[in-house]
Amino acid sequence: MKRNTDKYQQILTAAIRVFAHRGFSQSTISQIAQEAGVADGTIYLYFKNKDDILVQFYERMTEIVSNRFWEAVNAGKTAVDQLYNLIHAHLALFQSEPFGAIVYQGETHLQWRLVQEPIRQMSKMYRDVITRIVDQGQKEGTIRGDLYVGLVKRLINGAVDEVINTWIHTGRDHDLAAMAEPLVNLFIQGIGTPQGQKGVSPTPLKSINEINAVT
Amino acid sequence: MKRNTDKYQQILTAAIRVFAHRGFSQSTISQIAQEAGVADGTIYLYFKNKDDILVQFYERMTEIVSNRFWEAVNAGKTAVDQLYNLIHAHLALFQSEPFGAIVYQGETHLQWRLVQEPIRQMSKMYRDVITRIVDQGQKEGTIRGDLYVGLVKRLINGAVDEVINTWIHTGRDHDLAAMAEPLVNLFIQGIGTPQGQKGVSPTPLKSINEINAVT
Amino acid sequence: MKRNTDKYQQILTAAIRVFAHRGFSQSTISQIAQEAGVADGTIYLYFKNKDDILVQFYERMTEIVSNRFWEAVNAGKTAVDQLYNLIHAHLALFQSEPFGAIVYQGETHLQWRLVQEPIRQMSKMYRDVITRIVDQGQKEGTIRGDLYVGLVKRLINGAVDEVINTWIHTGRDHDLAAMAEPLVNLFIQGIGTPQGQKGVSPTPLKSINEINAVT
Amino acid sequence: MKRNTDKYQQILTAAIRVFAHRGFSQSTISQIAQEAGVADGTIYLYFKNKDDILVQFYERMTEIVSNRFWEAVNAGKTAVDQLYNLIHAHLALFQSEPFGAIVYQGETHLQWRLVQEPIRQMSKMYRDVITRIVDQGQKEGTIRGDLYVGLVKRLINGAVDEVINTWIHTGRDHDLAAMAEPLVNLFIQGIGTPQGQKGVSPTPLKSINEINAVT
DNA sequence: TATGAATGAGCCTTCATTCAT
DNA sequence: GATGAATGAAGGCTCATTCAT
Incomplete structure (x- = not known):
């Protein structure tokens, strides 16, 4: 679970882009992996799960x-x-x-x-x-x-x-x-x-x- | 696809309750059917799809x-x-x-x-x-x-x-x-x-x- | 989770046949489904999981x-x-x-x-x-x-x-x-x-x- | 594929320990590697596969x-x-x-x-x-x-x-x-x-x- | 030799949708 | 109309295996 590496950032950025387009629930790991240019399994080296x-x-x-x-x-x-x-x-x-x-x-x-x-x-x-x-x-x-x-x-x-x-x-x-x-x-x-506000209750x-x- | 019947309302109401609890994407037809007290298939008599x-x-x-x-x-x-x-x-x-x-x-x-x-x-x-x-x-x-x-x-x-x-x-x-x-x-x-607003640009x-x- | 139906028996029998051939861990739900002549998902109508x-x-x-x-x-x-x-x-x-x-x-x-x-x-x-x-x-x-x-x-x-x-x-x-x-x-x-057993300790x-x- | 080295024994022993705990099919190469104190890849220098x-x-x-x-x-x-x-x-x-x-x-x-x-x-x-x-x-x-x-x-x-x-x-x-x-x-x-055995057929x-x- | 990051095939499971009754 | 059993596509996740360093 290496965090703060280049690939971590790369995946996170890709994921946010995908989430932005389809919503979190409708986004798939495969889409994120493709967007990030990595294999599906690679995502699980940097994140516990979706x-x-x-x-x-x-x-x-x-x-x-x-x-x-x-x-x-x-x-x-x-x-x-x-x-x-x-x-x-x-x-x-x-x-x-x-x-x-x-x-x-x-x-x-x-x-x-x-x-x-x-x-x-x-x-x-x-x-x-x-x-x-x-x-x-x-x-x-x-x-x-x-x-x-x-x-x-x-x-x-x-x-x-x-x-x-x-x-x-x-x-x-x-x-x-x-x-x-x-x-x-x-x-x-x-x-x-200003004048109209006189009638507005405080x-x-x-x-x-x-x-x-x-x- | 009869709309505006009792059962239509019943299903719609149930669906909203379920959506409210789990979110639309995480809600299932079965949950809605159960909440509405009808069979899964019945929903498709009143709605085209989820x-x-x-x-x-x-x-x-x-x-x-x-x-x-x-x-x-x-x-x-x-x-x-x-x-x-x-x-x-x-x-x-x-x-x-x-x-x-x-x-x-x-x-x-x-x-x-x-x-x-x-x-x-x-x-x-x-x-x-x-x-x-x-x-x-x-x-x-x-x-x-x-x-x-x-x-x-x-x-x-x-x-x-x-x-x-x-x-x-x-x-x-x-x-x-x-x-x-x-x-x-x-x-x-x-x-x-009022006094403070004198300095705020219009x-x-x-x-x-x-x-x-x-x- | 209907048990004791025909299909339940059918799946169970098929599963045992598959388990017997490949071992439980190496058997897949798809193999069992195929052997039973049902869809993969059907198995989950009769069994909680594998x-x-x-x-x-x-x-x-x-x-x-x-x-x-x-x-x-x-x-x-x-x-x-x-x-x-x-x-x-x-x-x-x-x-x-x-x-x-x-x-x-x-x-x-x-x-x-x-x-x-x-x-x-x-x-x-x-x-x-x-x-x-x-x-x-x-x-x-x-x-x-x-x-x-x-x-x-x-x-x-x-x-x-x-x-x-x-x-x-x-x-x-x-x-x-x-x-x-x-x-x-x-x-x-x-x-x-009988004769040889004399020497065997009780x-x-x-x-x-x-x-x-x-x- | 050097066999009979120390590391070979080390891995084999670790593997057996892991197999004993989880069963062969449920054991992973990573678990064995960890138990043996080597990297996953190292195992493939001594064994063809799992x-x-x-x-x-x-x-x-x-x-x-x-x-x-x-x-x-x-x-x-x-x-x-x-x-x-x-x-x-x-x-x-x-x-x-x-x-x-x-x-x-x-x-x-x-x-x-x-x-x-x-x-x-x-x-x-x-x-x-x-x-x-x-x-x-x-x-x-x-x-x-x-x-x-x-x-x-x-x-x-x-x-x-x-x-x-x-x-x-x-x-x-x-x-x-x-x-x-x-x-x-x-x-x-x-x-x-001895007496009871008279009736037992040979x-x-x-x-x-x-x-x-x-x- | 040794490493471990990366891969991707494959598995279990879910669930929207259909259709025979 | 109403049902719910059946379907099968699709998704999250695992893990044996490879390979650049």
Whole structure:
């Protein structure tokens, strides 16, 4: 089970490409082997079984993503800068690894049991990052004080994911990273006008803690 | 191939329950037959093949969702009301049909080729709905004028999906529909403070049309 | 998992024939299916897996053998009659089921883990039968009193098995059951002459109980 | 294909140990290589293929057994002594080489085609040894004159094998060689009493030659 | 000589689909 | 219409064997 060799990378990359095209469950070892230019049996010298390929991918992806995201946030001075950096890093990473992006977005729900752990880590990391940004912004006075971070995380994460998914399903022909700026603008300002927002309740929810506890 | 009979519904419902638990690719006709209380062969009297079950589900779901969403929007007076009604209808529907929600959210990416058409319709419908709301809000002066509707649609759709996914993965133990209000608040107001937003560019993107064209 | 149907028997019989020719481990499901005239998949409607075929065979065999042997012994009046009946029943049964005999004799040692339980039962039954005969003979005064039944069982069982094995490996061209009489004669009289036996120690072993305890 | 080197022995010994634990068919070259502390490929420098390992083992075993058995018999003065020496040598040898014993006993039937030749030699040698002993005993007047040597060989060989098998399957925890004496006693005297044997026919079989010819 | 990475044929098993009843 | 036994193609995985180093 030699890992971190050239052939390991070669197979992993090929596998992700195949998974991206046919989905994990519909992909076969033979297809991966062919894509990687090795024999079927060779795959089992580097991966325990088919599931293991996906797990390895998620673990690596989680690590890479985590590093990139924290770097991005740390490089920002103001909360808004940090948010922008985060979104931009997210979009740029997935744009540079479109197959990885497709697999990551697609299999997360279906192979939940398999990749639960990396996904949980990723989710927690994302929440921590958002928490950091919100805290900073609240100190600066640029971010509202009455926010449930869990929901903000889902707002941002969900919107970014959807932008990525649209990019994937429309043939990846526009510049994904360029969406960072308008996205951040929407996150910060919302879609309402200042005057219109007077009528919008500041959502005095009863069970703030309960909701916050969810994620 | 009689559709719209009791047995048809019985099988479709059973299939969705099974798909929700094991994923489409990992579900077998036998499991569905057992869950539905019919023989394996009977399924082929109502569905062309396994794929057809999923396609039928997506088509029905799309139709139902479409009706509900337009109803919801039409019932709102102001743009904000309409948006709230839309989000609430979305969350409430998926809360009342958790298995359908799981399948819908999970298989959309993976079975893309299979369900492309209903998904496109759904996406277009969602965009139309959002367009209507935004138009109305802009007339009212409650929604900003400088918005790219495609991106707003992805913001809202993505955030709602993420809220639903979190609900699914945390055991469906909190009230999903109750998230409508805080979500709408975030969409309208954003997470920034009025004063802080002075420094945020109104995103004078060059390629508005290009981006808008995407979805 | 329908058992006791015609097709079940058909497959089991075919499997034993194949196992007899190539050995269990070297036999393939496809070979069995072909021999039985069914599709590969059909086998799995009647057997859990390949191992299960062998286990089923051993369980059935053990039951049949057990019944036949007790019947045979019960039909004998004197101990010598009973022993003859036992040996004859054993040889006749295996002669009538040569493939079963080959598999039974051949796989017992190698698939020990798999068929441990039926083999233990069979071994215990054999020992019980021998015990019964020896007891009866000792009462009659026709069987020596200084015997360790466990060893007698191994003597008889081993000799009969070897006779069967020789029959198998020499092409099954002589009458196996006819060997019962000379075999019993050897068991009873031994190979020595009455006068020569004066010099043979009656084996006053120290640890009779210990040895007896073995089987 | 250098044979008789240290490494050759090392691999052969390891192979027998592995075969004893998992059976020949279930053992892999990798397991043997690991047990022997060499690389997989190295095995093919000393053995033609996997089958060849078993064949080599049987050939060596046959030679060793043959030498030991003849030595044992030659060392005996009377026929009974010789028989005792033979049985004792057999049991002692297998007790000292339990893995060899397990493999020898277990694979003989299953790998018949593979090891037919050594087995035939072994069987012939055993028959020759028994013939010698019987001849000598008949001259001495200590062995009955009306014996079919082939059957006597099967009686003795089968009983000894069964004793060995029982020893193997009961965890090899009793002294195998010590069974020689009671076994010989049973062979010589039989299990009947002198008086009871009056009624036992001296088996005047018609087809003595036919039966004798078998092995 | 020795190694062990690579190969690919072959096996067990699953399961969508068919069809005789 | 309804059944479920039967099919057989296809997939994951193993492992004996080879060969470049």
